[in-house]
Amino acid sequence: MVDGRDAKQQNQRARFLPTSRADMSCRNWDTLDVLFVTGDAYIDHPAFGTALLARLLEAHGFRVGILAQPNWRSLDDMRRLGRPRLFAAISAGAMDSMVNHYTAAKKVRNDDAYTPGGRAGARPNRATIAYTAAIKGAFKGVPTVIGGIEASLRRLAHYDYWDDAVRRSILADSKADLLVYGMAEDALLELARRMANGDTITKVRDLRGTAFLAKSCPPGAVELPSFEDVSRHGTDFNKAFRLASDETNPHHGRTLAQKHGTRWLVVNPPSFPLTEESLDRLYALPFTKQPHPDYTEAIPAYTQIKFSITSHRGCFGGCAFCAITHHQGKIVQSRSKDSIKAEVDQLSRHPEFRGTVTDVGGPTANMYGLFCNNASAQANCRRTSCLYPQPCPQLDMSDHRLVELLSALQKHPAVKHLFVASGLRFDLLKHQPDYFARLLKHHVGGRLKIAPESVRSRVTDVMRKPGPKAFAEFLARFRQQSQALDKNHVIVPYFISGHPGSTLNDMIEVALFLKQHNLRVEQVQEFTPTPGSLATCIYHTGSDPLTGEAVHVPRSAKDRRLQKALLLWHIPEQWPDVLEALRLCGREDAARRLRPDRPRSMRRANSSRPG
Ligand code: SF4
Numbered sequence: 001m002v003d004g005r006d007a008k009q010q011n012q013r014a015r016f017l018p019t020s021r022a023d024m025s026c027r028n029w030d031t032l033d034v035l036f037v038t039g040d041a042y043i044d045h046p047a048f049g050t051a052l053l054a055r056l057l058e059a060h061g062f063r064v065g066i067l068a069q070p071n072w073r074s075l076d077d078m079r080r081l082g083r084p085r086l087f088a089a090i091s092a093g094a095m096d097s098m099v100n101h102y103t104a105a106k107k108v109r110n111d112d113a114y115t116p117g118g119r120a121g122a123r124p125n126r127a128t129i130a131y132t133a134a135i136k137g138a139f140k141g142v143p144t145v146i147g148g149i150e151a152s153l154r155r156l157a158h159y160d161y162w163d164d165a166v167r168r169s170i171l172a173d174s175k176a177d178l179l180v181y182g183m184a185e186d187a188l189l190e191l192a193r194r195m196a197n198g199d200t201i202t203k204v205r206d207l208r209g210t211a212f213l214a215k216s217c218p219p220g221a222v223e224l225p226s227f228e229d230v231s232r233h234g235t236d237f238n239k240a241f242r243l244a245s246d247e248t249n250p251h252h253g254r255t256l257a258q259k260h261g262t263r264w265l266v267v268n269p270p271s272f273p274l275t276e277e278s279l280d281r282l283y284a285l286p287f288t289k290q291p292h293p294d295y296t297e298a299i300p301a302y303t304q305i306k307f308s309i310t311s312h313r314g315c316f317g318g319c320a321f322c323a324i325t326h327h328q329g330k331i332v333q334s335r336s337k338d339s340i341k342a343e344v345d346q347l348s349r350h351p352e353f354r355g356t357v358t359d360v361g362g363p364t365a366n367m368y369g370l371f372c373n374n375a376s377a378q379a380n381c382r383r384t385s386c387l388y389p390q391p392c393p394q395l396d397m398s399d400h401r402l403v404e405l406l407s408a409l410q411k412h413p414a415v416k417h418l419f420v421a422s423g424l425r426f427d428l429l430k431h432q433p434d435y436f437a438r439l440l441k442h443h444v445g446g447r448l449k450i451a452p453e454s455v456r457s458r459v460t461d462v463m464r465k466p467g468p469k470a471f472a473e474f475l476a477r478f479r480q481q482s483q484a485l486d487k488n489h490v491i492v493p494y495f496i497s498g499h500p501g502s503t504l505n506d507m508i509e510v511a512l513f514l515k516q517h518n519l520r521v522e523q524v525q526e527f528t529p530t531p532g533s534l535a536t537c538i539y540h541t542g543s544d545p546l547t548g549e550a551v552h553v554p555r556s557a558k559d560r561r562l563q564k565a566l567l568l569w570h571i572p573e574q575w576p577d578v579l580e581a582l583r584l585c586g587r588e589d590a591a592r593r594l595r596p597d598r599p600r601s602m603r604r605a606n607s608s609r610p611g
Helices: 007-014 021-026 049-059 097-101 127-138 148-153 170-174 185-196 227-232 234-245 276-283 300-305 324-328 337-348 375-380 400-410 433-443 457-463 468-484 504-516 534-541 557-567 572-584 589-594 600-605
Strands: 034-038 064-068 087-091 144-147 158-160 165-167 178-180 210-214 222-224 256-260 263-267 308-310 359-361 447-453 490-497
Touching: 007 021, 034 049, 034 127, 049 064, 049 087, 049 185, 087 127, 087 148, 087 185, 127 144, 127 148, 127 170, 144 148, 144 170, 144 185, 148 170, 148 178, 148 324, 158 534, 165 227, 170 210, 170 263, 178 185, 222 234, 227 234, 227 256, 234 256, 234 534, 276 337, 308 337, 337 400, 359 400, 400 433, 433 468, 447 457, 447 468, 457 534, 490 504, 490 557, 504 557, 504 572, 504 589, 557 572, 572 589
Parallel strands: 034 064, 034 087, 087 144, 144 178, 222 256, 308 359, 447 490
Antiparallel strands: 158 165, 178 210, 210 263, 256 263
């Protein structure tokens, strides 16, 4: 980035947090309290963790600056904002850097949605480790705090798909002083306060939502099998996963300890969820809602969320392949209607806003305002999902807050169109009739995105998703409702290929189900074993840590390719692979039923294909 050149530019820059010494001078700061280092471009929007936390600390009187996508190989660049007085807060960005860099087939991606121009290469592999080393090199002895999704989900010894091995806690590999996991507002603010009051970072050992390395196992901690043991034995890996899962409820979770060599990784219990008031205060902070003015090219991730609104955080779905519950927690925390309306007021003043709110949602859109209606049951709850295998009777699934919210926003004078584009739990929708009707009538623009992920019960059980019966029922209800509205809605289904539990035979049945129900998958999600998830644990050990059952894991490149092809049975180019899968499974009979409608020219050109 360059320093401001004229008054207008300087005024524009002054609305953002400092990214240069000149910005600091404009605020009469000679030093920062906290230096935020991030692998993403600096977008001053609450959808991005770095901006959210930096604005929070700023609101509490701390001097903060942002070092976005620095050159980690250059000491000069790392020193651009000077040595921070309290600590450096380091994050790989909104995604794990390895997921950001590589496809499920481990091929290098050539784009990065969080970088201007969508260009790849602006951050290193294992960015948390690389940035921490660079900060330590630039500022000897400065305390380092790591956080964000990469640090959070790699806090324990974990399976790494790219190394195909179990790695140590990222704390051990990065040598950071403290790790903040989950949504970090409370922990980071308290840490800054304590350090401002003179505590050294090694004294701060009791904060919820943090982890550190220690010389001994704290009394009362739940001892997980050591790094060495989980690296060698799948049974120990599963045991560690199971024990850790049992302690994720902030109301009863205990401290975890896991030996790494001669040291102990200590993970304090999770932070408590934020109250509605705290969440509202966060979203009322003075975000500009724009990328930093130094950027001259569009940032794809910003383009996508520019006119969208986060209504809540957390998810109680507990899907095995998803990391959100591990990061945001199972307890849904919702903003008030007034807070969200105030955000629409602000959006309406955006120079490019033309009246379309592109999304109102969260990890799962139709969980807004839902909660466990039994406080003592919640305090003692050990279920990983409030919905699987059946919705818990304690779950309040009423849609009145959702309906109130959407109808209030729709009445906003600046809003012409209001969409819900975040994912939905279709098994919840049957308990939310008014919301479902309103959704189809006003908020999905003809295409409803639904993620059954599979329609084979053996597989959906591994995924902790509702099975085929629930999906077929949903489809019938959807079509009935859509017809009653005289609309031609289309379901855009999302399915995963290569998930643990899924065989080629299962995928053939999925393809037949899709054909039978006239559904077409547009984009296949190939399963990637991302750090920390239940599905990744199963992928690594070949058995479910929570049930003890052995699970088939499709690992070979060929198996994964054929599974993907079966989801795309309707695309003629996929037919050689579809046919091979059918032949391998002795299911040539299915070819006739699956045959895609091909253009005449293609049929003539390749008459050896099934006809
Ligand atoms: S008691 Fe039921 S509704 Fe409450 S948190 Fe546990 S699973 Fe969810």
